[in-house]
Amino acid sequence: MVCSGMRGLMTVLLMIGVTFVDGGGKHYNNAEHDLLCDVLKAAVGLWQNRENRNGLLGRALAQTIFGTRDRVEDVTNIKFPSVYTSPDYRLDWCGDCDDPSGPYPGRSISHDLICLCTVGGGGAPFNFGAETLCGKKQGDLVCEGCTEPFHLAGGRDHGWDGNQSGKQQLQNTWNKIVLACLTNGTNGNLKAALDNFTSSLGGKKQLGGQGGNCGGDNAVNICVNY
Numbered sequence: 001m002v003c004s005g006m007r008g009l010m011t012v013l014l015m016i017g018v019t020f021v022d023g024g025g026k027h028y029n030n031a032e033h034d035l036l037c038d039v040l041k042a043a044v045g046l047w048q049n050r051e052n053r054n055g056l057l058g059r060a061l062a063q064t065i066f067g068t069r070d071r072v073e074d075v076t077n078i079k080f081p082s083v084y085t086s087p088d089y090r091l092d093w094c095g096d097c098d099d100p101s102g103p104y105p106g107r108s109i110s111h112d113l114i115c116l117c118t119v120g121g122g123g124a125p126f127n128f129g130a131e132t133l134c135g136k137k138q139g140d141l142v143c144e145g146c147t148e149p150f151h152l153a154g155g156r157d158h159g160w161d162g163n164q165s166g167k168q169q170l171q172n173t174w175n176k177i178v179l180a181c182l183t184n185g186t187n188g189n190l191k192a193a194l195d196n197f198t199s200s201l202g203g204k205k206q207l208g209g210q211g212g213n214c215g216g217d218n219a220v221n222i223c224v225n226y
Contacts, residue, residue, distance in 0.1 A: 026131040029116050029208040033134035037181040040109040042193040044075050044185030067108035075182050084170045090161045091215035095225045105224045110178050115224040116208045118173040121161030125219035141172050161216035
């Protein structure tokens with residue numbers, strides 16, 4: 001399955017996958033996050049030069065950063081996208097491409113980071129003993145000041161998997177992970193970042209997870225399925 005309608009840099013990204021790195025079952029999607037974030041930072045670095053916002057390059061960069069080829073704005077003005085305040089089923093937004101009218105895998109690197117790094121239903125993967133997700137600890141991604149273990153703290157009320165679930169976790173992922181990649185654009189070589197990404201390939205078209213459906217209901221399903 002490859003989502004349609006991709007252009008430029010996302011076309012390259014969508015045709016590849018990386019192998020899951022579980023860090024001994026304690027650290028989830030950390031390496032995958034770093035690879036995507038490096039590409040996003042390099043794309044933002046190019047976008048900051050207004051001369052790069054025109055033509056095919058500009059459209060490819062806009063698609064990669066914002067999820068639309070026609071958007072022109074300064075990344076420092078990006079707000080939490082309103083679509084995530086009313087989330088649909090995670091499987092629909094991260095696991096397949098059946099509804100191109102909404103967020104879908106590969107629409108932008110920003111969206112893929114949301115899929116890769118947002119806590120899942122019941123607090124997955126932290127309720128499976130994880131120490132970090134995309135390099136962040138439980139309290140960073142779940143709720144400010146939360147300290148009680150997930151298995152004692154309300155089950156499926158924590159995290160995004162179903163319709164209208166995980167709103168706070170989505171906001172935290174945007175604030176703590178996506179913005180850090182968007183607002184720290186580098187002068188790094190985009191081709192080098194892509195080469196680094198592709199050097200970590202496996203044979204799958206899935207980023208993160210362990211071969212699941214990316215519906216977010218358990219630790220193996222915290223992923224993006226292209």
